[in-house]
Amino acid sequence: MAYYRINGGKPLEGQVTISGAKNAALAIIPAAILAGQPCVLENLPLIEDVQVLARILRTMGAEVELNDNGCMRIDPTKINNFDVTFDMVSKLRASYYLLGAMLGRYGHTALLLPGGCHIGNRPIDFHIKGMRALGATVEIKNGIVYAKADELHGAEIYLDMASVGATINIMLAACRADGMTVIANAAKEPHVVDVANFLNMMGASIKGAGTDVIRIRGRKELHGCNYAIIPDQIEAGTFMIAAVATKGNVVINNIIPTHLEAISAKLMECGAHITEGDDGSEFYLQVQGGDRLRAVNIKTLPYPGFPTDLQQPIMALLTMSKGNSYIVENIFEDRFNHVPELIRMGASINVNGRTAIIEGVDRLYGASVQATDLRAGAALVIAALSAEGTSIIRNIHFIDRGYENIEQKLRALGADIERVEED
Ligand code: UD1
Numbered sequence: 179m180a181y182y183r184i185n186g187g188k189p190l191e192g193q194v195t196i197s198g199a200k201n202a203a204l205a206i207i208p209a210a211i212l213a214g215q216p217c218v219l220e221n222l223p224l225i226e227d228v229q230v231l232a233r234i235l236r237t238m239g240a241e242v243e244l245n246d247n248g249c250m251r252i253d254p255t256k257i258n259n260f261d262v263t264f265d266m267v268s269k270l271r272a273s274y275y276l277l278g279a280m281l282g283r284y285g286h287t288a289l290l291l292p293g294g295c296h297i298g299n300r301p302i303d304f305h306i307k308g309m310r311a312l313g314a315t316v317e318i319k320n321g322i323v324y325a326k327a328d329e330l331h332g333a334e335i336y337l338d339m340a341s342v343g344a345t346i347n348i349m350l351a352a353c354r355a356d357g358m359t360v361i362a363n364a365a366k367e368p369h370v371v372d373v374a375n376f377l378n379m380m381g382a383s384i385k386g387a388g389t390d391v392i393r394i395r396g397r398k399e400l401h402g403c404n405y406a407i408i409p410d411q412i413e414a415g416t417f418m419i420a421a422v423a424t425k426g427n428v429v430i431n432n433i434i435p436t437h438l439e440a441i442s443a444k445l446m447e448c449g450a451h452i453t454e455g456d457d458g459s460e461f462y463l464q465v466q467g468g469d470r471l472r473a474v475n476i477k478t479l480p481y482p483g484f485p486t487d488l489q490q491p492i493m494a495l496l497t498m499s500k501g502n503s504y505i506v507e508n509i510f511e512d513r514f515n516h517v518p519e520l521i522r523m524g525a526s527i528n529v530n531g532r533t534a535i536i537e538g539v540d541r542l543y544g545a546s547v548q549a550t551d552l553r554a555g556a557a558l559v560i561a562a563l564s565a566e567g568t569s570i571i572r573n574i575h576f577i578d579r580g581y582e583n584i585e586q587k588l589r590a591l592g593a594d595i596e597r598v599e600e601d
Contacts (some may be wrong), residue, residue: 179572182570182585188593190421191426194429199223201272206372207235208278209275213380216253217251219407225578241336243371273290285327290321300510304338309348312351323515333359333360335348349370363389364391372408383395407417409437423467432460444474450465453462473496475503486510487553493527497561498541502538516550523547547569556584559571
């Protein structure tokens with residue numbers, strides 16, 4: 179098992195380039211199953227979840243080649259294993275996209291219930307409701323989802339919550355359904371739009387992605403294409419917060435500024451300086467932390483609100499702000515597992531239901547802590563980079579799932595971070 183040793187207190191300085199978006203990649207890889215020809219994906223992040231998904235597709239019979247530049251060629255035409263119930267599937271949440279992709283392409287599948295970070299109950303009832311509305315029979319027995327449809331047909335589907343996963347899963351199946359599907363109260367996250375753009379490149383007809391209502395006209399066939407994934411909003415936000423927390427000065431390259439507006443707004447409210455630039459070929463943000471930052475209140479909300487995936491990282495910053503900050507977690511009911519670890523480092527935080535009250539302290543101190551999930555891991559890295567003294571962060575396999583080369587990127591910005599391999 180590996181761990182991080184971090185000597186804190188060094189401002190991050192320099193430039194960092196953001197990788198492709200994890201949550202777009204994890205949907206677009208299964209979406210490639212819908213094509214009758216190979217697809218080539220570029221700008222994929224080289225993270226553990228992408229590697230696991232590639233192994234799952236290979237076990238299903240697809241040909242998948244992934245090179246060191248984040249370029250993946252997927253030939254789905256040889257898929258011959260529709261029984262997706264092997265253990266690997268439960269390693270990640272995004273394996274739920276195989277439900278929509280397999281139903282759309284082959285009309286049946288058996289899928290082990292997905293895994294992923296433990297940040298709440300995380301049911302998939304909206305996904306199942308969507309598949310049933312499209313004409314599939316879906317049953318869950320012994321932790322396996324059995325889905326079958328002689329023919330999928332378009333339907334009007336209202337989502338009780340704007341679920342990212344359910345919106346994308348329904349889009350995948352609906353692309354190959356007969357007729358028009360309308361998803362109301364659809365999720366608007368940037369990766370929903372990216373998946374829709376990819377499917378449209380394959381010949382699908384999807385309109386309205388990025389708004390509350392998405393309309394999908396089903397097609398009999400989809401073809402292969404080349405597609406480059408958007409930059410990762412959450413990785414960019416993590417580096418922005420780390421820059422501010424360490425009182426650093428970092429240029430964040432390969433970003434889409436509009437995806438980062440909620441984060442920039444909150445960091446500026448804290449007192450950080452953020453300027454947007456365009457070097458002629460891509461946008462960048464220059465992020466500078468100041469002296470002691472002000473407390474702010476945050477409510478996590480669906481896009482374009484403040485993303486739940488950055489709630490944990492920004493809490494690490496707010497532990498060192500001046501005054502009391504309130505964070506309300508509206509998306510997941512149990513996303514405060516990082517709090518006891520931040521308290522070990524000297525933070526003062528009280529949790530009451532979905533609200534965390536953070537009383538800013540002068541400084542955090544290095545400690546031995548454990549990541550409990552992916553973004554909790556990112557929060558602890560930020561806390562350790564800003565703390566006085568040395569921290570040890572264990573369970574970093576969670577961080578490997580979602581951040582490409584995080585220690586190399588941080589070292590290039592001047593951080594004193596070392597990955598130590600243990601027996
Ligand atoms: C995705 C992201 C995750 C991010 C989250 C919210 C992936 C692989 N993961 O997760 O990083 O934190 O979006 O932006 O892309 N819900 C139900 N029933 C369902 C589906 C969802 O009740 O069938 C609830 C969830 O419990 C949660 C809310 O809806 O309270 C939003 O969840 P959702 O947007 O679906 O998140 P995920 O797709 O799991």
